[in-house]
Amino acid sequence: MGDREGPRPGGRSARVQASVHGAARALLARMDRAQVTIPLIAAEAGVTPSTIYRRWGELHELLADVAVERLRPDMAPADTGSGRGDLLAWAEQYAEEMSSDLGRRMIRDVLAAEGGAGPRRCCGYVAEQIGVIARRALARGEAFPETDAVLDRVVAPIVYRILFDEALGPDRVGDLVATAMAEARRR
Amino acid sequence: MGDREGPRPGGRSARVQASVHGAARALLARMDRAQVTIPLIAAEAGVTPSTIYRRWGELHELLADVAVERLRPDMAPADTGSGRGDLLAWAEQYAEEMSSDLGRRMIRDVLAAEGGAGPRRCCGYVAEQIGVIARRALARGEAFPETDAVLDRVVAPIVYRILFDEALGPDRVGDLVATAMAEARRR
């Protein structure tokens, strides 16, 4: 049940999904994003367009699917020795990755899809990473803010600025982390 | 120069733009969003599809244009007698409007467009409203946080949750405002 949404692991569906995802990533890396179409992806993946249309419906849905996959963290946040250091390192890296052209585009792809599942999953990934940092900090006996507080004070401003204004620099991210950590005492 | 990007006020271009915007709004209100297409909008507006394609390029650009228009505030924030009250009232209304289905969709439309002009303009609208509240507060001799601080502590969490998670209730919005107002003392 915790199995993502996909079909069963070894089936034909899974193979098609993998090859379509791979084709989409390859094309996105190779050419301008406005020129990537479903027939192109289908040709690259070795399937017929109708297969993609039936499964994903629109290009946005497919790209969102691919983007969510790429936004899933592949490792635990670095352990710098303190919760504050961990959060700062994580936040700086996150801000940098997401403000890159690729990161920006992935976020927008995720948001463009119809169902709310993609964005929520991304938020979940972030919350999970913060949770790891938090548990590590608490195990060391340190104070650490609630995950929701970190989302509100650190993650939200980073993402909001990337989407609507201009990406925050490392110094501003540091300020956000400091503000969030100040919240920890009230726990 | 503060004139938006559009053509001169009375020209033919302006009339076409107005009628296309109106047609798009009418169709969005009347039918499901996935069924709204450029040829449909063109028919409703009484122009040929190629006109729309040439001016906006894609449906997303047009919808983003329409959404930005609708997101522009049409009046100054209510004056409740104090900066804190003004901000609270504004934030609660903003959160409510943006978390509605319509608001959500408009935000996503704005973000889906290619150029970064739309999102920045929306952010500018918000900053402007906050600026009005701030100037009123300062004129009364009250303390009030920087606009950037309000964006980070109040607006960003509201929008982030709407886009990625679940909309915040009025109580949580109140907490955000309280946090932001606490910042004012350091000015």
Next chain:
DNA sequence: CTCCAAACGCAAAGAATTTGCGTTAGTCCC
């Protein structure tokens, strides 16, 4: 008043999307 540039309408060509039908692959139950 005349000229000019930008924008529009029309229509044909090209590309993408939808859909019906036959076939295949994997699954479940003997």
Next chain:
DNA sequence: GGGACTAACGCAAATTCTTTGCGTTTGGAG
């Protein structure tokens, strides 16, 4: 293991959307 069943796929035709060339109109400048 073997047979039936379901979901997904391939193919191809029909539909709809998108692009583009060319002539015409419109509003503004000199």
